[in-house]
Amino acid sequence: MSDLSQSRPEEESAVRAVVENWAAAVRRKDVVAxxxxxxxxxxxxxxxxxxxxxxxxxxxxxxxxxxxxxTDPVVFDIEKMEIAAGSDVAFVAAFMRCRHIDRGIPTDxxxxxxxxxxxxAGQWAIMHEHHSVxxxx
Amino acid sequence: MSDLSQSRPEEESAVRAVVENWAAAVRRKDVVAxxxxxxxxxxxxxxxxxxxxxxxxxxxxxxxxxxxxxTDPVVFDIEKMEIAAGSDVAFVAAFMRCRHIDRGIPTDxxxxxxxxxxxxAGQWAIMHEHHSVxxxx
Numbered sequence: 378m379s380d381l382s383q384s385r386p387e388e389e390s391a392v393r394a395v396v397e398n399w400a401a402a403v404r405r406k407d408v409v410a411x412x413x414x415x416x417x418x419x420x421x422x423x424x425x426x427x428x429x430x431x432x433x434x435x436x437x438x439x440x441x442x443x444x445x446x447x448t449d450p451v452v453f454d455i456e457k458m459e460i461a462a463g464s465d466v467a468f469v470a471a472f473m474r475c476r477h478i479d480r481g482i483p484t485d486x487x488x489x490x491x492x493x494x495x496x497x498a499g500q501w502a503i504m505h506e507h508h509s510v511x512x513x514x
Numbered sequence: 515m516s517d518l519s520q521s522r523p524e525e526e527s528a529v530r531a532v533v534e535n536w537a538a539a540v541r542r543k544d545v546v547a548x549x550x551x552x553x554x555x556x557x558x559x560x561x562x563x564x565x566x567x568x569x570x571x572x573x574x575x576x577x578x579x580x581x582x583x584x585t586d587p588v589v590f591d592i593e594k595m596e597i598a599a600g601s602d603v604a605f606v607a608a609f610m611r612c613r614h615i616d617r618g619i620p621t622d623x624x625x626x627x628x629x630x631x632x633x634x635a636g637q638w639a640i641m642h643e644h645h646s647v648x649x650x651x
Binding site: 420429459462464493509 | 557603624649
């Protein structure tokens with residue numbers, strides 16, 4: 378992952394833009410833009426339950442849940458991102474931070490994010506996201 | 515992900531073999547085989563803390579922790595696996611089950627797994643694993 382010289386530079390830039398634009402859309406609560414580059418059969422592994430979600434409608438629901446506990450303004454920052462981009466498949470591993478209201482108190486939450494993408498008809502599409510925190514027990 | 519017809523069939527088969535062989539190695543506690551296809555700068559997001567681990571030595575440590583609580587024989591099953599395989603980068607999303615001893619009682623644990631791979635010198639190498647369960651609060 379850290380040997381970025383093995384990535385194809387133009388594909389790495391395109392993948393980085395898709396992920397950065399997605400995170401920016403989350404911050405401005407722009408649900409249309411959040412969903413703009415996701416495949417119909419998208420598979421989500423989120424921080425809170427359920428265990429998994431499939432497709433755009435269920436994915437939209439995960440953001441309703443996120444915003445129900447998020448601070449305003451929204452914090453959803455990419456602290457560090459590593460990209461492996463090939464000609465037609467890519468994945469991203471990222472260290473992320475958001476902020477939510479926990480028992481009335483704004484609280485930072487660091488989480489891990491992996492994104493899987495595929496290039497379809499010349500455009501990078503997000504096929505899979507995996508968001509998590511380490512288990513507490 | 516589910517549109518597997520878009521994967522390159524020969525690469526998809528090779529990636530599937532790497533992940534299945536890795537899971538089989540976990541079941542027989544064969545640490546050399548577990549590590550056989552991992553890159554030196556491998557990045558791990560595991561179920562228990564720490565937040566992340568980097569490199570083969572830290573990765574080996576995550577298996578010491580796993581075996582300290584695993585049942586014998588080890589359960590580490592791929593329930594379902596979806597593969598997106600390109601010519602030089604691939605990722606896998608899987609529904610997994612293991613079994614650990616929780617307060618003296620063998621307990622099944624369903625978890626989510628994402629694996630990122632890169633083809634290096636003609637061989638698929640695991641660059642990244644992300645194992646998690648949904649957060650409980």
